[in-house]
Amino acid sequence: MTSTTRTTRTASTTPSAPTIEVEGLTKVYGGLPAVDGLTFTVRPGAVTGFLGPNGAGKTTTIRMLLGLATPTAGRALIGGRSYRDHRLPATVVGSSLEPGFHPGRSGIDHLRSFAAPSGVGLARCRELIALVGLEGAEHRRVGGYSMGMRQRLGLATALLGDPPVLVLDEPANGLDPQGIVWLRHLLRRFAAEGRTVLVSSHALREVQHTVDDVVVVARGRLVHASSLAALADRAAVATYVASPDDAALGRLAAQHGWRVEPQGSGLLVQDVAAALVGDAAFAAGVPLHRLEPRDVDLEDVFLRLTSPTASPVGGR
Template sequence: MEAPALEVAGLGKSFGSVRAVDDLSFRVEPGRVTGFLGPNGSGKTTTLRMLLGLVRPSDGRALVGGRAYADHPVPGALVGAALEATGFHPGRTGAAHLAAYAPQVGADRDRCREVLDLVGLTPAAERKVGGYSLGMRQRLGLATALLADPPALVLDEPANGLDPEGIVWLRGFLRHLASQGRTVLVSSHVLGEVQHTVDDVVVIARGRLVHASSLAELASMAGVRTYVETPDPERFAALCAERGWECAARGAGHEVADVPAAAVGAAAYAAGLELHQLATRGADLEDVFLRLTGAAA
């Protein structure tokens, strides 16, 4: 089955006087992992629910492969979704949960065992879900989404509750799914959770789109940062002020924004200022994310 693009166009949703989603448009392409980002309460989950036919839009369209999700013959076999890690019967085992859901998407018991193994839950398959940790429930939700071996996945905050090892595993697993040509949409309110996983980003705040691009384009907005440690921080701060550089204390040193390390080192040498450390730091994407969403708020 060919992987579908996911698209929302002019999408809006009002709950009484509250405008949860407002004129939202973006597209998610197959073969890529797209991060759907925004602060808590920004409208991400409402948007995903409209995409999956669980909430009726007030305005606009939400499409899967050019059609509404509910218009597909077996929508659950086309898009695997995990929107929350709480929708499980606590008295059922993990294996029993999958066995109950499998017939709805045409999966058999062999596939249930296969997806349990894929997400690392085979040792806990016969334990009741009520005793699962949040991270284990996240894995069970992912296993449920994968039952039909769908060409598209929609995951709401899938890293929530995972330990560091689990987050690393999730990153590699999502990259693997995209490499197979699948469409993968992953929401998060923390860019740092997904920045090592995604190819593209869609950022919303207060229900409106504030940015959509590749991750590389977003990183280019962060600019360069140079970290400096010196035994004479007061003279270094004065040098920055003299040059008109934006400089802030960071840990044991200072960080200079948008000035290459070579330029900072040359200026310090010319001023006879001793440096103990001079390094270029990677783009701080979280700062860009906070700036985008903060400006919208």
């Protein structure tokens, strides 16, 4: 691509991108909260992963952020304004939810139908077709596109107005491994340009090599928000321990304030090294039959945070 294209801004010319602020956001359907008092911030110059299992409230939150659903309480702001209060929203926020396309329309015609509201012309549509790797397929009907091709077209649609904010709902769905790597590099480039990027996913493993920050939700509530590095610190250590005296082992864990979860015939002690568990058991006279350090990866931490027994937190 030549230096004369305007596919993406350069870091030197991009003004400070807007921050996304979600404050006490709540949405109730039929008396049940789909989103429950959610508060978090998405900063410019970073890719933020919006993570949680299916049904956690991610898409409902994004729909409220984009003015597609009205909050029961709270608010979602982009640069201090609601989406609807921006004069030309498509030039501020580019979004891709579940792609909805007319099956009889070609890829290039789909982009052309959104070009005018974004203030761009046919040249920009062609430029984005090239950027997302759909050259040679732009005149094919979208009804014949694969899921991955539709995801690429959805991203091209989000980028029409060259927005400083990108909000993408499960953008890796349907992409093959090569496509996931391509998406990762693209989003990293956007963040390097100073844009604000929010990407939802139901699997941390899918985005852990892409994101800088994480916001984790479960059952409509915030359970964790931090940098990815801070989340990784929680994956550093765990110890599996088993004793013939379960009651004594339980008392020992409670006495030391260890976070534990049942595993097999013993306990998995989170964030405590095996040597410390062994020393404490020896000092207390608690017999041990097994004492094993366990590797805990980021996906294990994510699954623990989103388990039904996890405690929600109040904010970042």
